[in-house]
Amino acid sequence: MNRRVSGPGALLALYGFLVAYAALSLMPFAWMLITSFKEQAALFQLPPSFRPSLLFTDTPMANYSVIWNERNFVTFFRNSAFVSFMAAIGQVFTCALAGYAFARLPLPGKNIIFAIILATAFVPTEVTIIPEFLLMRGFGWLDTFLPLIVPSFLVGAFGTFMLREYFASLPHDYAEAARMDGAREFRIFWRIYLPLAQPALISVFVIAFINNWDELLRPLLYLTSPDLYTVPLGLLSFVSQYEAAWGQLMAGSVISTLPLIIIYVLTQRYVLAGFSGGGVKG
Amino acid sequence: MSELTLHEVEKRFGNTEVLRDLSLTVGSGEFASFVGPSGCGKSTLLRIIAGLERATTGEIRIDGRDVGRLEPVDRGVAMVFQNYALYPHMTVRQNIAFPLHTIGLPRQEVEQKVAEAARTLRLTDRLSHKPAALSGGQRQRVAIGRAIVRDPKVFLFDEPLSNLDAALRGEMRIELAELHARLGTTMVYVTHDQVEAMTMSDRIAVLNAGRIEQVGTPTELYHHPSTRFVADFIGRPAMNMLTGQATATDNNGITVSIENQEIRVPVDPGASPPKPGSAVTLGVRPENVAPAETGLRAEVQMVEYLGGVSVIHARTPSGQRLAASLPGAVNVARHAVVGFGFDPTDTHLFTPQGMAFRRRAVAAAALPTFLPTADGDAS
Ligand SMILES: Nc1ncnc2c1ncn2[C@@H]1O[C@H](COP(=O)(O)OP(=O)(O)OP(=O)(O)O)[C@@H](O)[C@H]1O
Numbered sequence: 213m214n215r216r217v218s219g220p221g222a223l224l225a226l227y228g229f230l231v232a233y234a235a236l237s238l239m240p241f242a243w244m245l246i247t248s249f250k251e252q253a254a255l256f257q258l259p260p261s262f263r264p265s266l267l268f269t270d271t272p273m274a275n276y277s278v279i280w281n282e283r284n285f286v287t288f289f290r291n292s293a294f295v296s297f298m299a300a301i302g303q304v305f306t307c308a309l310a311g312y313a314f315a316r317l318p319l320p321g322k323n324i325i326f327a328i329i330l331a332t333a334f335v336p337t338e339v340t341i342i343p344e345f346l347l348m349r350g351f352g353w354l355d356t357f358l359p360l361i362v363p364s365f366l367v368g369a370f371g372t373f374m375l376r377e378y379f380a381s382l383p384h385d386y387a388e389a390a391r392m393d394g395a396r397e398f399r400i401f402w403r404i405y406l407p408l409a410q411p412a413l414i415s416v417f418v419i420a421f422i423n424n425w426d427e428l429l430r431p432l433l434y435l436t437s438p439d440l441y442t443v444p445l446g447l448l449s450f451v452s453q454y455e456a457a458w459g460q461l462m463a464g465s466v467i468s469t470l471p472l473i474i475i476y477v478l479t480q481r482y483v484l485a486g487f488s489g490g491g492v493k494g
Numbered sequence: 495m496s497e498l499t500l501h502e503v504e505k506r507f508g509n510t511e512v513l514r515d516l517s518l519t520v521g522s523g524e525f526a527s528f529v530g531p532s533g534c535g536k537s538t539l540l541r542i543i544a545g546l547e548r549a550t551t552g553e554i555r556i557d558g559r560d561v562g563r564l565e566p567v568d569r570g571v572a573m574v575f576q577n578y579a580l581y582p583h584m585t586v587r588q589n590i591a592f593p594l595h596t597i598g599l600p601r602q603e604v605e606q607k608v609a610e611a612a613r614t615l616r617l618t619d620r621l622s623h624k625p626a627a628l629s630g631g632q633r634q635r636v637a638i639g640r641a642i643v644r645d646p647k648v649f650l651f652d653e654p655l656s657n658l659d660a661a662l663r664g665e666m667r668i669e670l671a672e673l674h675a676r677l678g679t680t681m682v683y684v685t686h687d688q689v690e691a692m693t694m695s696d697r698i699a700v701l702n703a704g705r706i707e708q709v710g711t712p713t714e715l716y717h718h719p720s721t722r723f724v725a726d727f728i729g730r731p732a733m734n735m736l737t738g739q740a741t742a743t744d745n746n747g748i749t750v751s752i753e754n755q756e757i758r759v760p761v762d763p764g765a766s767p768p769k770p771g772s773a774v775t776l777g778v779r780p781e782n783v784a785p786a787e788t789g790l791r792a793e794v795q796m797v798e799y800l801g802g803v804s805v806i807h808a809r810t811p812s813g814q815r816l817a818a819s820l821p822g823a824v825n826v827a828r829h830a831v832v833g834f835g836f837d838p839t840d841t842h843l844f845t846p847q848g849m850a851f852r853r854r855a856v857a858a859a860a861l862p863t864f865l866p867t868a869d870g871d872a873s
């Protein structure tokens with residue numbers, strides 16, 4: 213990516229394009245934000261208005277206070293945070309172990325095993341979800357968080373791939389030095405390569421966290437008690453149960469997006485470093 | 495105090511033979527160096543001694559015990575890597591403490607040992623820095639620190655100075671020699687730099703293409719190289735190699751003709767003296783060549799002025815290179831044709847296969863001797 217854009221004209225065109233693209237991608241978010249500040253009556257106005265009408269009344273946060281105080285939203289939020297955190301931890305831990313093994317251990321046939329793991333990424337969820345459901349029911353795990361957490365402890369193709377690449381990019385010399393220092397394989401992994409892979413671990417964590425935070429299908433399938441609902445499931449309930457409280461739904465969506473934005477802002481330095489791989493200094 | 499023995503060590507990677515029939519004993523407390531050009535198998539040998547690599551055949555013994563199948567840590571060896579391999583996410587303290595924590599030493603003892611090593615290596619005020627915040631010389635010392643805290647029986651060094659600048663290299667040479675004197679541990683040092691080997695070692699093994707070419711003290715290698723390779727490798731500027739023919743042989747030496755000059759070289763002709771007319775190579779070190787009225791005539795190509803000495807590079811009429819190293823500055827013009835002479839007792843003679851004839855009386859070098867001062871304080 214070393215190609216330079218030359219000339220002020222080309223630069224202007226490039227920036228113009230990027231600004232337009234950014235505006236287009238931000239549109240849904242802007243619409244969500246505006247809608248969360250509208251009263252129910254203003255929602256279906258035609259032509260649609262960009263005016264957040266609630267802001268001009270004496271209860272500007274009406275939708276937010278309803279979901280925060282009257283609905284179970286705090287519980288949904290806590291459930292989502294717990295499930296997503298546990299699942300992300302599971303991914304980081306098991307993908308780190310698998311990635312390290314694939315990158316650094318002399319395992320016979322490891323490339324074939326790795327290819328098989330990668331191939332699972334290409335099997336659509338729709339194909340596996342029914343047997344998965346039957347399995348979970350067999351374990352008696354329905355209406356618990358376990359079906360949302362435990363599978364993440366069983367390695368994921370993406371995380372394994374990413375961490376394998378990262379571990380492979382780290383110098384081999386540390387392992388030899390550590391062997392000279394008397395460390396066995398697990399200690400070398402745990403005390404040396406795992407800390408060094410921090411940027412990649414953080415990116416795997418963030419991506420797994422976001423994926424689980426956004427997940428609707430599995431909570432919908434496995435959770436029945438409203439006390440266990442995650443945020444996406446809770447938001448869905450606003451639509452079905454209360455005949456589409458769009459304003460509240462959007463307020464809930466805004467709140468549920470915030471943690472992701474915060475996490476991303478805090479970790480983007482690592483996430484980018486994790487994706488670019490290596491970048492190891494001596 | 496430990497003795498290290500290599501017995502007929504061989505190493506092959508697939509079909510490439512990297513080490514061949516390597517046998518050597520490094521005495522207890524000895525500082526032994528392996529020198530040789532890049533790719534001759536030095537690192538491989540060190541890694542085999544360390545236990546990071548298995549020898550294809552042969553034995554490694556430490557204090558008489560065969561350690562060929564032991565893990566590095568069980569051999570009691572410590573190694574300083576060429577690029578130091580310091581753990582970048584750990585502080586200096588954690589780096590040095592790592593091997594001690596690994597063997598499960600109590601915290602208090604660890605701290606004591608780290609403090610001691612830091613004092614020895616002048617790192618006390620750097621203990622909480624990360625390696626990235628250290629200078630090259632300090633990183634080097636941390637790597638040594640990580641090696642000495644374990645009190646190993648044998649230290650291995652793989653070109654530890656090659657990443658340092660020239661001035662620091664000189665300093666570290668002295669520090670390493672002092673460290674060896676203080677610890678008295680057996681050390682095996684690998685380098686492609688003959689100066690490092692000459693200055694620090696008790697004994698040097700010259701490696702060439704995976705084979706030991708010659709083993710000896712620095713003075714032995716300098717005065718009695720057994721092959722042309724060793725003669726060329728040891729000493730800088732490199733030994734002059736002049737080709738010519740043998741003209742006569744008697745019990746006291748071989749007479750050779752170089753550039754139409756007859757020179758009688760006092761060497762032992764051995765069991766198979768060269769036939770008259772057969773090719774030989776005469777070697778003479780630049781520091782033994784001086785301007786002379788008679789002698790070889792050669793055209794001056796270039797003069798390197800190094801301060802303490804000047805090296806004149808010249809070329810004989812038949813195109814052979816001749817260098818002379820002279821003290822101080824010299825006053826000679828480029829392209830001047832001047833005479834160069836040397837004492838035949840300072841010369842070496844090699845067969846076309848590069849084997850040296852054993853030299854006879856080597857002119858007893860006038861070694862300057864330092865006498866202790868009257869009160870016995872030599873400092
Ligand atoms: N794992 C390996 N597989 C195949 N060949 C190897 C391996 N390790 C080393 N070699 C070969 O063995 C030879 C000696 O390598 P080695 O690293 O020991 O050289 P060296 O003397 O240390 O060189 P340098 O001074 O450049 O460090 C080289 O030709 C190298 O290509």
Ligand SMILES: [Mg+2]
Pocket residue numbers: 536537538652
């Ligand atoms: Mg090497």
